[in-house]
Amino acid sequence: MAASKEAEAVRGKFVVVGGGIAGVTCAEELAAQFPSDRVYLLTASPLIKATTNLKQVSRTLEAFDVEEQEGTALEGRYPNISVVQSAVRELRSQEQEVVTEDGARYRYNKLCLCAGAKAKIIAGGNPYVLGIRDTDSAREFQRHLSSARRVVIVGNGGIALELVYELEGCQAIWAIRDGAIGNTFFDAGAAQFLLPQLGADKPPAPLPCRRTKYTTEPPLGGGGGSVGSALGPDWHEGLNLKATGAFSHRVHIEAQCEVRRILLREEREGLNITALPFPGESDSAPSTDWPVYVQLTNGKTYGCDFIVSATGVVPNIEPFVTGNQFDVAEDGGLRVNDHMETSVRNIYAAGDICTASWEPSALWQQMRLWTQARQMGWYAGKCMAADFLQQPIEMDFCFELFAHVTKFFNYKVILLGKYNAQGLGSDHELLLRCTKGREYVKAVLRGGRMVGAVLIGDTDLEETFENLMLNQMDLSPYGERLLDPDVDIEDYFD
């Protein structure tokens, strides 16, 4: 496939950039719809991500396995897909062509950009600050952890939540901006419900749960240097997250603060800043014994072996925006309309790289998640096909209701609709049911109708709640009985 710069451009009706879940799903959809046309999938990563065993758990909740595979496995399933491992370094939208690192040019009728995102890292470039995004960065993290005694984790989203629970044998100082843990996924009540798990021993076997699974083959395989695809659910299962200590969790939370500055040992000594020991530990290492120190905005300073910046993602748009007039959203994503089209003609985008800029359904919001990457990639493929054939296409049903199933602190967690009352202001009421150590159920109601829910534990309520949200039934007559554990609410609404 390599070609010299002067060589003629390769022509493909459809070209997709990115071998993550969004790009692969998009290419598969196009290849299925146009079996006699070639679809080029250009990717920087040596392995691609494939969805297998897709199961519709309910109308909007889905579970699937994700496997890292060689590109040839995808070509085997879809003989009209050509996987090219070479990063795109330039987009010439006027000429409708992309140029890859190896100098080859690909002309397209329709192009879909699915280059994902990269970790947004505080103090980027500091060798003591690590982000976790792909196989290589996870390995680097594991290497640092193997000899670590203490790590500072910054951020309060998905990665931080997983790390504080999974890390063993290492003290963790967890610095969060919010007052409660996990604010991107749930509220302070749910945080209170989950917190005791951080002090408890981990169960020997993980909780079974119907949700997305992630496998790498060979184990955390890949190859160095390039922009890899994002890790996903269970990414840590193939990794040894044990450090040197003979204990499981040892987490101290510093809430409502940020990192003010990061100091090397000598810098701290020069400034004569006192570092604190690990709270509640008598046998803590001397406070002068660390290679790096983190000063927080609450005035406290802690020494550590390294810092994990689990502070969100930035869409990977650089090679595409140079010289092209894309409409870029505030979060750095390429804006897409309800056909997944960017502002540049014949260019679509899907997954973490894009920002949904259509008027969303009242119960849906974008989050950079695996499920949404799959749904967007698939829908982008459908839209590209429909636009090419000049056929109409309707917004897919999966964008009606936000639905995410995951696992935190060994509990199944299901988020539906406006689960955190996002954008509702004070115009909502909450119904809560909580049994310590077993389940946490929160329903968000507006005008007597359910608009969101958080379900933690094996509540078995997801389908009923999903239906109540989709049909917007007036629930005012039921009042608090809606969550009465002695009432089987499925009987009410069947």
Ligand SMILES: Cc1cc2nc3c(=O)[nH]c(=O)nc-3n(C[C@H](O)[C@H](O)[C@H](O)COP(=O)(O)OP(=O)(O)OC[C@H]3O[C@@H](n4cnc5c(N)ncnc54)[C@H](O)[C@@H]3O)c2cc1C
């Ligand atoms: C540690 C971690 C844990 C996660 N856990 C979960 C979870 O439990 N549940 C969940 O729903 N989501 C989770 N996510 C989020 C999820 O992994 C992402 O939202 C999803 O994988 C995004 O898919 P994507 O295809 O848009 O991007 P990516 O998977 O990032 O793929 C982008 C692809 O584009 C390629 N690329 C980049 N630049 C170029 C270029 N210039 N030219 C060619 N190719 C290029 C890359 O090599 C890659 O193949 C997690 C993410 C991380 C980092």
Ligand SMILES: NC(=O)C1=CN([C@@H]2O[C@H](COP(=O)(O)OP(=O)(O)OC[C@H]3O[C@@H](n4cnc5c(N)ncnc54)[C@H](OP(=O)(O)O)[C@@H]3O)[C@@H](O)[C@H]2O)C=CC1
């Ligand atoms: N189980 C799951 O579903 C998982 C999903 N993921 C996904 O992977 C991606 C990456 O995860 P992650 O990095 O955790 O990102 P998230 O977007 O989940 O969370 C980012 C966190 O970082 C905080 N933050 C941002 N900037 C700073 C800063 N300068 N100082 C301190 N805190 C800051 C944010 O706080 P604030 O809210 O105050 O801005 C937020 O708590 C996300 O798309 C996430 O959804 C990852 C792991 C598990």
